[in-house]
Amino acid sequence: MARLIRVVDSAIDFGEALDAVAAPENGAVVTFRGDTRNHSEGQTVQKLFYEAYEPMATEKINEIVDEVQERWQVRDFAMIHRVGEVPIGEASIFIVAAASHRAEAFAACRYAIDTLKQTVPIWKKEYFEGGEMWVGETPGATRADPH
Amino acid sequence: MARLIRVVDSAIDFGEALDAVAAPENGAVVTFRGDTRNHSEGQTVQKLFYEAYEPMATEKINEIVDEVQERWQVRDFAMIHRVGEVPIGEASIFIVAAASHRAEAFAACRYAIDTLKQTVPIWKKEYFEGGEMWVGETPGATRADPH
Amino acid sequence: MHIESKKVAPTTIEVSVKLFAGAAELIGQRELTVTLTPDATVDAAFTALAADHPGIAAMRSILRFAINHDFAEPDRVLHDGDELALIPPVSGG
């Protein structure tokens, strides 16, 4: 039962996360990687910047993993979130759920990213041509989910 | 719109699959990896052996990807299936779905592995203590899904 | 080619049969050829195969078939030169 949780300020080490969940009991490994993409809501995005409230962010991620491992038979789990500037094509988040069976691994991975986007104090700023904005803060604006 | 489909007889090159789907338009990359695990239905598994009917297997996988890309906005897709002997802890399959948004990437990846297990002519033999069996062939036996 | 075959009114067709997994082990071959009457169906081909290799008959209920790489129902008619595959329950992934 391995668990790796990290908030890092440089490029995510995918191998570290994958190695952390490796176990001969696991038959299914599902990963989610969120990358900075070059478009959002029809605008050209130049880069993203993430800020986290530590240690609350890590504590909330641990709560998510507690819940995941209570609800599904997910033996090993890793989540790494990058903060600071994240250029186009680079990853801001990497989640790995490893279980005996794929249904559990898919459900856990999906639940983790969905819940992170609701409860973990991390903020994303979009830099686009002609401006910048903290996603979700503009009064009245409803932003689509970035990933 | 990249598509990488391979049936290989040695260790899967994950980097090749991930590189194939890389594009600045993609914000969400979901992968499924199926590994040989050391247990199945309460028995200790020693290794797996896979056999494919080529070129039908590759043709059927292409049909799945056609359907995936028709149903979801999944820009780039890769699927590599290994055949021959696959030791414990090594991967028999790796699927990568890359899209703007995570809902599409998750749905596509899940659909691809579920459908592969129904329609693609590839067979798995389990070697366990005291015997071996082609999964699903034993009359009357209902085998649980291995991953 | 099929039209030409009809023109010369052949009395038999030859179909290549591909075998996999437990079916291949049971018959002890991965590929063989069956000679059939023209317009023989997949079912007829299987019956001919089972006449030479009786062990395969017990697998009939779990087999699917493919003709030239496409799944095909047992009542599909075969043509000279077709590749018929016996598809045991697939278990990839």
Next chain:
Amino acid sequence: MHIESKKVAPTTIEVSVKLFAGAAELIGQRELTVTLTPDATVDAAFTALAADHPGIAAMRSILRFAINHDFAEPDRVLHDGDELALIPPVSGG
């Protein structure tokens, strides 16, 4: 520590306020201290903050709060030494 504070009947408490994202940019600080009456609520702390930094008032409707790293409703009572965080809409991932 809270018990001790009550014993000496303090006339004020000090709460550390953490600011993030747009709220931090708006106020121009990431951390500050507010002095409140004992038993002041989160809401009262926000009102005190907005008195010094009026721009933040417009964000009130989109903010959540956390006390010592746990989300807290606006009517929660603060204690001396608490860490109060203003949580704009989160957008991680």
